[in-house]
Amino acid sequence: EEVDIPPPEKPAGESQKRIKISTLPDYARLAFQGTSSLNELQTKLFPATFNTSENLLVCAPTGAGKTNVAMLAVLREIGQHFVHGVLQ
Numbered sequence: 001e002e003v004d005i006p007p008p009e010k011p012a013g014e015s016q017k018r019i020k021i022s023t024l025p026d027y028a029r030l031a032f033q034g035t036s037s038l039n040e041l042q043t044k045l046f047p048a049t050f051n052t053s054e055n056l057l058v059c060a061p062t063g064a065g066k067t068n069v070a071m072l073a074v075l076r077e078i079g080q081h082f083v084h085g086v087l088q
């Protein structure tokens with residue numbers, strides 16, 4: 001995927017529906033207590049971060065949500081080690 005810097009202007013009203021924390025597995029929700037949904041960057045990267053083992057390089061300004069993107073990748077890896085609901 002190509003990302004333009006600076007980002008192009010978005011048409012008014014064009015926004016991706018943010019992923020709600022309540023839709024994450026129980027073990028992953030614990031890492032996001034006090035948060036109701038992922039932000040725009042995290043939502044856009046969620047499929048590649050949480051549902052695949054692809055490598056990612058995320059470059060974004062301070063405060064954009066990169067740390068939580070990394071946390072999603074860590075949680076995905078942890079999730080691979082549950083057997084019948086028990087962490088092995």
